[in-house]
Amino acid sequence: xxxxxxxxxxxxxxxxxxxxxxxxxxxxxxxxxxxxxxxxxxxxxxxxxxxxxxxxxxxxxxxxxxxxxxxxxxxxxxxxxxxxxxxxxxxxxxxxxxxxxxxxxxxxxxxxxxxxxxxxxxxxxxxxxxxxxxxxxxxxxxxxxxxxxxxxxxxxxxxxxxxxxxxxxxxxxxxxxxxxxxxxxxxxxxxxxxxxxxxxxxxxxxxxxxxxxxxxxxxxxxxxxxxxxxxxxxxxxxxxxxxxxxxxxxxxxxxxxxxxxxxxxxxxxxxxxxxxxxxxxxxxxxxxxxxxxxxxxxxxxxxxxxxxxxxxxxxxxxxxxxxxxxxxxxxxxxxxxxxxxxxxxxxxxxxxxxxxxxxxxxxxxxxxxxxxxxxxxxxxxxxxxxxxxxxxxxxxxxxxxxxxxxxxxxxxxxxxxxxxxxxxxxxxxxxxxxxxxxxxxxxxxxxxxxxxxxxxxxxxxxxxxxxxxxxxxxxxxxxxxxxxxxxxxxxxxxxxxx
Numbered sequence: 001x002x003x004x005x006x007x008x009x010x011x012x013x014x015x016x017x018x019x020x021x022x023x024x025x026x027x028x029x030x031x032x033x034x035x036x037x038x039x040x041x042x043x044x045x046x047x048x049x050x051x052x053x054x055x056x057x058x059x060x061x062x063x064x065x066x067x068x069x070x071x072x073x074x075x076x077x078x079x080x081x082x083x084x085x086x087x088x089x090x091x092x093x094x095x096x097x098x099x100x101x102x103x104x105x106x107x108x109x110x111x112x113x114x115x116x117x118x119x120x121x122x123x124x125x126x127x128x129x130x131x132x133x134x135x136x137x138x139x140x141x142x143x144x145x146x147x148x149x150x151x152x153x154x155x156x157x158x159x160x161x162x163x164x165x166x167x168x169x170x171x172x173x174x175x176x177x178x179x180x181x182x183x184x185x186x187x188x189x190x191x192x193x194x195x196x197x198x199x200x201x202x203x204x205x206x207x208x209x210x211x212x213x214x215x216x217x218x219x220x221x222x223x224x225x226x227x228x229x230x231x232x233x234x235x236x237x238x239x240x241x242x243x244x245x246x247x248x249x250x251x252x253x254x255x256x257x258x259x260x261x262x263x264x265x266x267x268x269x270x271x272x273x274x275x276x277x278x279x280x281x282x283x284x285x286x287x288x289x290x291x292x293x294x295x296x297x298x299x300x301x302x303x304x305x306x307x308x309x310x311x312x313x314x315x316x317x318x319x320x321x322x323x324x325x326x327x328x329x330x331x332x333x334x335x336x337x338x339x340x341x342x343x344x345x346x347x348x349x350x351x352x353x354x355x356x357x358x359x360x361x362x363x364x365x366x367x368x369x370x371x372x373x374x375x376x377x378x379x380x381x382x383x384x385x386x387x388x389x390x391x392x393x394x395x396x397x398x399x400x401x402x403x404x405x406x407x408x409x410x411x412x413x414x415x416x417x418x419x420x421x422x423x424x425x426x427x428x429x430x431x432x433x434x435x436x437x438x439x440x441x442x443x444x445x446x447x448x449x450x451x452x453x454x455x456x457x458x459x460x461x462x463x464x465x466x467x468x469x470x471x472x473x474x475x476x477x478x479x480x481x482x483x484x485x486x487x488x489x490x491x492x493x494x495x496x497x498x
Contacts, residue, residue, distance in 0.1 A: 017118060018104075025097045025125045028355060031362055032089045032134035036379040036404050039135035039314060041066075043404035044419045046088050046136075049074035050407060053083075056416075058238075060231045063416050065242035065430055068222060069176030070138050085404075092136035096125050098144035103325060106151035110293070111286045113332065115344060119351045120328035123270065126355040127320045129362045130266045131313035139317035142173040146183045147321055149173075150297070153190040163207055166191060167214025175218045178243060179304040179318065184215055186300040190293075242430045243308075250309030259311040267316070269354045270323040277330030280337050287329050294329070297322035378482045378489050383408035385480060385491065386449050394448040399424045399439070399468060400460055401453040401489060414442045420456070424464040436463050443471040448494050450476060455487035 037043060048062045048071035055061075058068040074088055081087040100121030107117030127133070133140060149169040152162050170184035188211050195204045226235035250256075264271060277294075281287040301319045308315065328351075335346035366373055376384070379402055386396060386409050395414040398405050403418045415438060417423040417431055428435040450472065457465065472492055479493035 014114060018101075021100055021118075021121060022093070022097045024122060025100065026093050028122075028125045028359060029089075029093050029096065029128065029134060031129070031366060031373075032092060033086060034366070034373055036085060036377050036408065037402045039132045039137050040402065040419070041314070042088065042135040042137050043402050043407070045070040045138075046074050046085070047403050047407050047418060049078055050083055051413065053078060056413075057229070057231070059226075059234045060229075061416055062413070062418060063238060063422065063431060064419065065238055065246060065422075066138065066177060067175050067219070067239050069172065070136075070141055073141055073176075074136070085407075088136045089134075092134070092140055095136065095140050095144055096128050099140075099147055099321060100124055102144050102147035102151055103321065106147060106154060106325070107290070107328075109151055109155040110290050112290050112329075115347055116287075116290075116328050116332045119331055119347055120324045122351050122355060123327050123331075124320055124324040126358045127267065127270065127324065128317065129358050131263060131316050133314070133317050133320075134362075135314070137314050137317070138177040139314055142176040142180050143317075143321055145169045145173040145176075146180055146187075149184065149187040150190065153187045154293075159203075159207070160210075163191065163211055164214060167211045168217070171215045171218040174215060175222065179307055179315075182300045182303045182307075183297070183318075186297060237432050242432070245430055246427070247308050251311065256311050259313070263311075263313060263316040266313075267320070267323060269358070270320070270327040273327035273330035273334075274323075275330065276334040276337070277326045280333035281329050284333075287333065291326055291329055294322050294326035298326070378484055379405050379408055382451065382480070382482060382489065382491055386411070389493075390448060395445065396449040396451065397442055397447040398451045399464065400456040401451045405451055411448075414445060414447050420460075424460045426459070426461075428461065436461075436467075439464050439467055443467055446475060446494055449479070450492040452490045452492060453487070454490060455484070 032038065044062075044064055045066075048058050048064060048068075051062045052058060052071060052075045058064065058071055064071075074091065077087050077091045081090070103120040103124060104114065104117035107120060108114060128140065146169075149166040152166050152169070155162065166187050170180060170187060173180035173184065188208070191211075192204055192207060195207065223232065223235060226232050251259075277287075277291050281291050298319055301322055304318050305311065305315045331350045332343075332347050335343040335350065338346060383405055390396075390409060390411055394411060396406065396409060396411045397414050398418065398420070400420045403420070406413060406418055415423065417433075417435070417438060421427045422431045423435055424439060431438075450468070452468070452472075460468075475495055476492040477495050478490060480491040482489040482491070
């Protein structure tokens with residue numbers, strides 16, 4: 001080792017740490033590259049992205065009730081890196097890394113130590129192992145946009161460039177999922193606070209109007225594109241009316257409290273670190289203000305979690321960035337309290353211990369059936385069997401199993417409603433069509449294969465169950481059955497007429 005290496009390393013250790021963050025994130029999220037399915041929604045987004053590149057646009061070609069931002073980002077990744085599940089999971093790692101850099105920037109513009117920002121970035125990456133966060137879902141994709149907008153709101157500098165940057169970032173986040181709206185409001189509130197205190201009413205009104213227009217601009221542009229295609233009514237019904245109907249069907253309070261409790265247990269590390277953040281950080285005025293921001297941010301993010309009314313686990317990914325910020329402050333404050341001479345080492349040990357614990361928690365169930373972590377799972381095995389027989393133009397039908405099977409087989413879609421709950425399940429009313437008639441049309445076309453999840457059989461509508469039972473009895477044979485932890489997945493092959 002060169003005699004000057006220690007001095008060079010000391011001078012550049014922060015740059016080296018920043019450069020290593022992507023590798024740290026990929027190492028933490030390595031398990032995301034194993035399964036074909038992590039989250040139902042991700043399966044739909046990557047299918048939408050593939051079909052978009054084939055000319056079948058979201059909503060009119062592949063229906064969903066979310067904005068087209070997530071499939072648009074995935075489609076761009078497919079264009080650059082190729083159509084594969086690995087591309088989607090690398091995209092997720094990139095989004096988590098970007099959120100980490102945004103957290104570091106937020107901490108630095110607030111004037112706090114950079115080690116707090118790095119700790120927040122690592123804690124955020126580690127907690128994306130939870131609650132379906134390994135999937136490249138909407139909450140993972142819009143997080144870097146939201147955190148960056150908050151960092152810009154806190155920063156000093158020319159007013160209008162900051163406002164434009166914030167507005168466009170939140171506008172793009174809204175194009176991924178509408179629940180980013182509360183955090184967008186928080187970003188403007190932080191930005192506008194000095195104007196409010198200075199009583200600059202005219203400038204405050206002008207910036208509020210400009211910010212609202214900037215936030216709406218990406219959505220308005222997409223609406224205009226669909227209008228030019230003659231599909232504005234489809235876009236409006238899918239992204240405006242359907243989400244409103246969805247949010248009107250809230251789960252019972254008891255079930256909501258159960259899901260909140262499960263999420264709190266999953267986030268136990270961050271919640272435990274809140275205690276030193278509240279008790280020790282107030283001694284430092286910079287950290288005190290940052291904790292206050294974290295509390296306001298957490299409250300705002302909680303509104304986004306509660307808004308849809310269903311409290312699914314992946315919704316709670318929205319609160320991880322503010323909790324990671326406050327958790328990092330708590331870890332830093334505790335490290336300084338127990339020994340200021342080795343505070344940096346103590347902070348690193350705390351964050352590393354939490355990260356390793358979360359990785360072990362994620363790994364344990366993966367090892368429950370042995371060390372075959374890279375073995376093909378059921379969707380891949382099933383797709384391999386179908387691909388041996390599928391001919392160009394053939395269709396398959398997946399009435400109650402993962403949409404990723406369509407993606408893995410490259411089969412032609414039999415319907416523009418490939419998401420099971422929209423076609424055969426409890427949310428069929430959102431689709432805005434007669435879904436029984438759609439199921440009957442699909443079965444009448446006699447797909448080459450039908451994939452049936454027996455564990456989800458009774459989650460389908462009785463009418464869909466009846467039509468499927470009749471179709472299978474009259475024209476299909478059981479080709480294979482796959483055992484999963486929750487039950488069996490059946491592959492039915494069409495019987496050709498003799």
